[in-house]
Amino acid sequence: MSPLVESVVRFLRSTVGTKVLMALTGLALVGFLVAHLAGNLQMLAPGGKAPELMNAYAAQLKGLGPLLWIARIGLLGTFALHVALAIRLTALNKAARPVPYAYESTVQASWGSRTMILTGSVVILFVLFHLAHFTLGFTHPEHYALHDAQGRHDVYNMVVAGFQVPAVAVGYGLAMFVVGLHLSHGLGSLVRSLGLSNPRLRLLTQRLGVAVAILLAVGFALIPSAVQSGWIQPSTSVEGSNK
Amino acid sequence: MDLTLNVWRQERADAPGKIVSYDVPGVDEEMSFLEMIDVLNERLIEKGEEPIAFEHDCREGICGSCSMVINGVPHGPQPETTTCQLYMRHFKDGDTIFVEPFRAKAFPVLRDLIVDRSAFDRIQQAGGYISINTGNAPDANATPVNKEASEAAIDAAQCIGCGACVASCKNASAMLFVAAKVSHLSLLPQGQPERYQRVLNMVSTMDDEGFGACTNQSECEAVCPKGISVSYISRMNRDYLRASVSTPV
Known part of the structure; x- marks a missing residue:
């Protein structure tokens, strides 16, 4: 093996290297969430502009062609890698303490930090449902089939119709709480894993991490809440959308 | 004060261990945690039982020998304090205290509360x-x-x-x-x-x-x-x- 390959292999096999990869994939996924939320918030555009904005945005994304597929595969790969690394680290960490304490105690580890595997598992289930719901249209094909006057995929009315189902809206709300909890530890943790923390930055990055986690979770949960409260109404410009 | 100690007892590295309960009456609050175990051990020896094996050296908080987990917290409940510098005044009469060895695959238990570090x-x-x-000390x-x-x-x-x-x-x-x-x-x-x-x-x-x-x-x-x-x-x-x-x- 060349020295470079050996160096890379050593890095990837080490616990520190694995944590760095965990942090990088996590950071990439947070980057995606920020972009995703920015797109979603167009649902709340005032003055009846939301349907046009949303459907045009969706059509634009779909129109990216090969770029869209590169992004999708990259995102899926990042997600899969994050999950695979989590499984590897959890197995390693469990093996490091074969005999548990009879008296378990926690001094200062946060709730979020102690539930990462649990919240992460819920996020996987949520993502599967979310893809089946809005991306693939398996769960509510009647919402997925909607098209607007220009013949574009009517994303606006699909989302409104989707969140008018109370169980779906509540499910999404709970899922966003779980995402927020996961990120409340993940964001501060990734700064430390990447070696970017120091005594002066520590408290700031930790609080900033929690703040961004809350902002993201609340931001995403705003849309089902807005539909349920009637703030967002179905757009009537499209036939058959207001069932 | 009167305490109940639930202590991990294990005869040797490859023997199975278990938590054994001991009543420890008459503990002085000025005793350190290790002195309290010393007292219990003297009583065990008088009764012809095996004393609890634990590590200690300086008992001044600087050698890093004492190694026990007290109610789920290594070195007990006081911050920045080793077990040898932990005093019984931080416990209450009637307390039940769990004492276990450090738990890690890399720290196998040798006997009772002693692990191989x-x-x-x-x-x-x-x-x-x-x-x-080597040679003369540098300036x-x-x-x-x-x-x-x-x-x-x-x-x-x-x-x-x-x-x-x-x-x-x-x-x-x-x-x-x-x-x-x-x-x-x-x-x-x-x-x-x-x-x-x-x-x-x-x-x-x-x-x-x-x-x-x-x-x-x-x-x-x-x-x-x-x-x-x-x-x-x-x-x-x-x-x-x-x-x-x-x-x-």
């Missing part, structure tokens, strides 16, 4: 040294060290290698120990020649010994009798990244 020695041997020339001011670096190095050097960080970590990770040992040399000019090889070798030995990975929960810092900050772990990660980029094998 030689994994730490092997990590130290992998990189806890610097190269200096004291020949190598200037800036104040910030010297303070940070000395904070890290306070680590007594007791292993409480491993015992408290949810993943039995040794990152705080290794980070302290890596940092205290790497912060100083004398530690620069081996800086990158040191972090690579010490992390690799740590992984080989079967310690877990860091999940940044800071439990280690909370129980460290010397109050070593988890920020050293981030510093070590930074050094490890730099070493991986700049030092092909």
Whole structure:
């Protein structure tokens, strides 16, 4: 093996290297969430502009062609890698303490930090449902089939119709709480894993991490809440959308 | 005060162990935790029973020998305090106290509360040294060290290698120990020649010994009798990244 390959292999096999990869994939996924939320918030555009904005945005994304597929595969790969690394680290960490304490105690580890595997598992289930719901249209094909006057995929009315189902809206709300909890530890943790923390930055990055986690979770949960409260109404410009 | 102690008893490394309950009446609140166990042990010996095996040396809070988990917390409930410096006045009459050995695959139990911590020695041997020339002592001011670096190095050097960080970590990770040992040399000019090889070798030995990975929960810092900050772990990660980029094998 060349020295470079050996160096890379050593890095990837080490616990520190694995944590760095965990942090990088996590950071990439947070980057995606920020972009995703920015797109979603167009649902709340005032003055009846939301349907046009949303459907045009969706059509634009779909129109990216090969770029869209590169992004999708990259995102899926990042997600899969994050999950695979989590499984590897959890197995390693469990093996490091074969005999548990009879008296378990926690001094200062946060709730979020102690539930990462649990919240992460819920996020996987949520993502599967979310893809089946809005991306693939398996769960509510009647919402997925909607098209607007220009013949574009009517994303606006699909989302409104989707969140008018109370169980779906509540499910999404709970899922966003779980995402927020996961990120409340993940964001501060990734700064430390990447070696970017120091005594002066520590408290700031930790609080900033929690703040961004809350902002993201609340931001995403705003849309089902807005539909349920009637703030967002179905757009009537499209036939058959207001069932 | 009268206490009930639930203590892990295990005859030898390969024997099964179990929690055994002992009534300990008449404990003086001025006793240290170890003195309280001394008293219990004398009573056990008088009754012809095997005393509880535990490690201790200086009983002054600096040697890092005492190693027990008291109600789920290594070194007990007082912050920045070793078990030998923990006094019974921090407990109440009628308390039930669990006393267990440090739990980690890399720290196998030898007997009762004694664990084998030689994994730490092997990590130290992998990189806890610097190269200096023998002969006359160098001039004291020949190598200037800036104040910030010297303070940070000395904070890290306070680590007594007791292993409480491993015992408290949810993943039995040794990152705080290794980070302290890596940092205290790497912060100083004398530690620069081996800086990158040191972090690579010490992390690799740590992984080989079967310690877990860091999940940044800071439990280690909370129980460290010397109050070593988890920020050293981030510093070590930074050094490890730099070493991986700049030092092909």
